[in-house]
Amino acid sequence: MFCDCLVVDWDTVDVYVAIGLIAAGAVAAFFVGSEIGVRRGQGMSGTRGGRSSTRTDGVLSKADVLYNAMQQSPLALAVVDRFEDLIISNDRAEELGIVTGHRVTEEVWGTVLETFRNGAEAHFHLPGHSRAGHRIPSVSGHTVFLREEDNKFVVVYANDDSEQRRMESARRDFVANVSHELKTPVGAMSVLAEALLESSDDPESVQYFGSRVRDESQRLGSMVTELIELSRLQGAEKLRDLSPVSVDEVVDEAMRRSISMAESSDISLTSDDRSGLEVMGDRTLLVTAVSNLISNAINYSPAGTPVVVSRASDDRTVRIRVTDHGIGIAPENQGRVFERFFRVDKARSRATGGTGLGLAIVKHVVQNHNGVVHLWSRPEMGSTFTIELPRVAAAEAPTPDRTGDSAGTHNTGVGPGKEKAK
Numbered sequence: 109m110f111c112d113c114l115v116v117d118w119d120t121v122d123v124y125v126a127i128g129l130i131a132a133g134a135v136a137a138f139f140v141g142s143e144i145g146v147r148r149g150q151g152m153s154g155t156r157g158g159r160s161s162t163r164t165d166g167v168l169s170k171a172d173v174l175y176n177a178m179q180q181s182p183l184a185l186a187v188v189d190r191f192e193d194l195i196i197s198n199d200r201a202e203e204l205g206i207v208t209g210h211r212v213t214e215e216v217w218g219t220v221l222e223t224f225r226n227g228a229e230a231h232f233h234l235p236g237h238s239r240a241g242h243r244i245p246s247v248s249g250h251t252v253f254l255r256e257e258d259n260k261f262v263v264v265y266a267n268d269d270s271e272q273r274r275m276e277s278a279r280r281d282f283v284a285n286v287s288h289e290l291k292t293p294v295g296a297m298s299v300l301a302e303a304l305l306e307s308s309d310d311p312e313s314v315q316y317f318g319s320r321v322r323d324e325s326q327r328l329g330s331m332v333t334e335l336i337e338l339s340r341l342q343g344a345e346k347l348r349d350l351s352p353v354s355v356d357e358v359v360d361e362a363m364r365r366s367i368s369m370a371e372s373s374d375i376s377l378t379s380d381d382r383s384g385l386e387v388m389g390d391r392t393l394l395v396t397a398v399s400n401l402i403s404n405a406i407n408y409s410p411a412g413t414p415v416v417v418s419r420a421s422d423d424r425t426v427r428i429r430v431t432d433h434g435i436g437i438a439p440e441n442q443g444r445v446f447e448r449f450f451r452v453d454k455a456r457s458r459a460t461g462g463t464g465l466g467l468a469i470v471k472h473v474v475q476n477h478n479g480v481v482h483l484w485s486r487p488e489m490g491s492t493f494t495i496e497l498p499r500v501a502a503a504e505a506p507t508p509d510r511t512g513d514s515a516g517t518h519n520t521g522v523g524p525g526k527e528k529a530k
Contacts, residue, residue, distance in 0.1 A: 184247070184266040187254060188212055188220050195261065205234060205244035206266050216249070220262045223251040227259065236270060246270040293328040297321055335465065350388040350477075352500050355426055358391065359417055362398035369403060374411035377402070383419040385426050386500040389477045397473040400466040401430040401493045408491075409434035426499045431492040437485040445483060446471040470495070 168176075178185060178196075184204045186197035194210050201207040206216045215234055222230040234247040249266030253259055300321045307313030359379055370377040387394070398417070405415040413433040420427045437445060444450045449464035474481045474495055485491035 182267070184249065184264070186212055186216075186264040188217075188262050188264065189260060190224060192217060201264070201266070204247045204266050204268060205237070205239060206247065206249065206264060208239075212264060216251075216264055216266075219249075219251050220264065223253065223262050224259070227253070232266075233269075234266075246273055290328070293324045296324045297328075300324065350390065352386045353389045353391045353394060355385040355387060355419055355428065356382045358394045358398055359419065359428065361395045362402055363417060365395070365399045366402040366406065370406050370415065373406050373409070375406050375409055376412075376414040377406070377417075378414060379417040380419060383421070385419060385421050387426050387477070387497040388500055389497065393473045394477070397470045397495060398428060398430070400470050401495070404466055404493075405430050405432035405434065405491070408432065421499055424499055426497050428495045428497075429492055431490065433490040436487040436489050437483070437491055438487055442483055442485060446481070 179198045179200075181198060181200065184198065184201040184206050186201045186207050187195040189195060192211060194207065194212060197207045206212055211217070212220065213234075216232060219230045219232040229250055229252045231248070231250045234244070234249075236246040237244050245268045247266050248269040249264060251262050251264050254261040254263050300317050304314060304317040304321065307317060363377060363379060367377060402415060402417065409415060409432045416429075416431045418429045418431070420429070441450075446467050448468045450467075470493075471481055474497070477497055479495060479497040482494045482496070483491065484494075
C-alpha cells in the first residue's frame with residue numbers, strides 16, 4: 109500500500125508537493141514487492157510503473173489512487189535510483205522523451221547524476237527532435253531528491269515548453285523589429301530638424317525640410333497607432349456579442365476611405381454589384397481590414413491600373429476579394445506577407461509611408477471573426493487577397509459564387525484580370 113499513514117489536504121497542497129507524494133508512494137510500493145509484484149530493475153509490474161491490484165471489495169486502494177493521479181499529471185514524472193534503475197514513471201515521461209524503455213535518456217541521466225553528486229536541484233533542456241518517426245517537443249525539466257533526508261532516489265520533473273519558447277522567440281523578434289522600425293523615423297526627424305535649423309534663412313529649404321519632418325512624424329504616429337491596434341487584437345479573445353453587419357456597407361466605407369489615395373496614385377478603384385450579404389461581426393474592425401487590403405493593393409500597383417473589390421458567397425461563407433494588377437509577390441515571400449513588419453518591397457513601402465503592419469492587422473481581425481484570409485499572387489501579374497467569413501443565414505436562396513473559390517495560397521487558375529468589376 110502507498111503511505112497509509114499519510115493524510116493530505118489535496119485542495120491546498122502545491123502541485124509539485126503532490127507529485128512528490130505520489131512518487132514517494134510509488135517508491136514505497138516498489139519495496140513491497142510481495143503485495144504488488146515489483147522487482148528491482150524493472151519498475152512496477154515490469155513496466156514504466158505498473159498499477160497495483162484493486163482491492164477485492166471493489167474499492168480502489170491508495171496505491172491505485174496515487175498511481176492514477178500520477179498518470180493523469182500534465183507533467184512528465186520519473187523516479188530513478190543510483191543504479192540508473194527506473195523505479196516508476198508516467199506515460200507523459202515517454203511522450204516527452206525523458207524515458208525510453210526502462211531507463212531515462214542519457215541527457216536526463218546526466219542531470220540526475222548531477223543531483224546525486226551535488227545534492228542540489230539540477231535543470232535540463234531537451235530540444236525538439238524526432239524519434240522513431242514521432243516528433244518529440246522541446247522539453248525543460250529539473251531533478252530533485254525524493255526526500256531531503258534520503259538521497260537514494262531522484263525525481264525527474266519535465267514539461268513541454270515548446271509553446272513558451274516560441275512565444276519568447278516571437279516576443280524578442282517583435283521587440284527587435286519595433287525598436288528598429290521606430291528608430292528609423294525618429295532618426296530621420298532628428299536629421300531633418302538639424303537641417304531645418306541650419307536653413308532658417310532659406311524659406312524654400314524650411315518648407316522642404318518642414319514637410320519632411322511632418323511626413324516622418326505622421327508615419328511614426330501611424331505606426332504607434334497600428335501597434336496599439338495589433339496588440340489589442342492579438343490579446344483579444346474571439347469577439348462576443350456580434351451583430352449582423354452588411355458586407356455592402358463594409359465595402360462602401362472601406363472604398364470611401366481609400367478613394368483619395370487611389371486618385372492621387374492614378375489607380376481606378378471599382379467594385380462589383382451590391383450583394384445584400386451579411387456576416388456576424390464588428391463593423392469597425394471589418395472596415396479596417398478591407399481598407400487595409402485596398403491600401404496595400406494601391407501601394408503596390410503601377411499608375412493607370414485597376415484595383416477591384418468583389419463579393420461572393422456560398423451557403424456558409426462570404427468572400428470579400430481585393431484584386432490588383434501590381435508587382436505581385438514571389439512564391440517564397442507569400443507565406444510571410446502577414447507577418448509584422450514584413451515588406452515585399454521595402455523601398456516602395458517607405459516611399460508610400462507603409463508601416464508593415466497592415467496585413468498583420470487584417471489577419472488578426474479575420475481570425476477574431478472566426479474567418480480566414482487567403483492570398484493568390486504571381487510576380488508581375490498582381491495579387492488577390494480574399495477574406496472568408498461565416499455567412500448570416502438569409503431568407504432568400506444563397507447568392508451564387510460568380511467567381512469561384514480561387515484565392516487560396518496556391519494557383520487555382522483564377523487571378524487578377526479574371527474578376528471583372530461591374
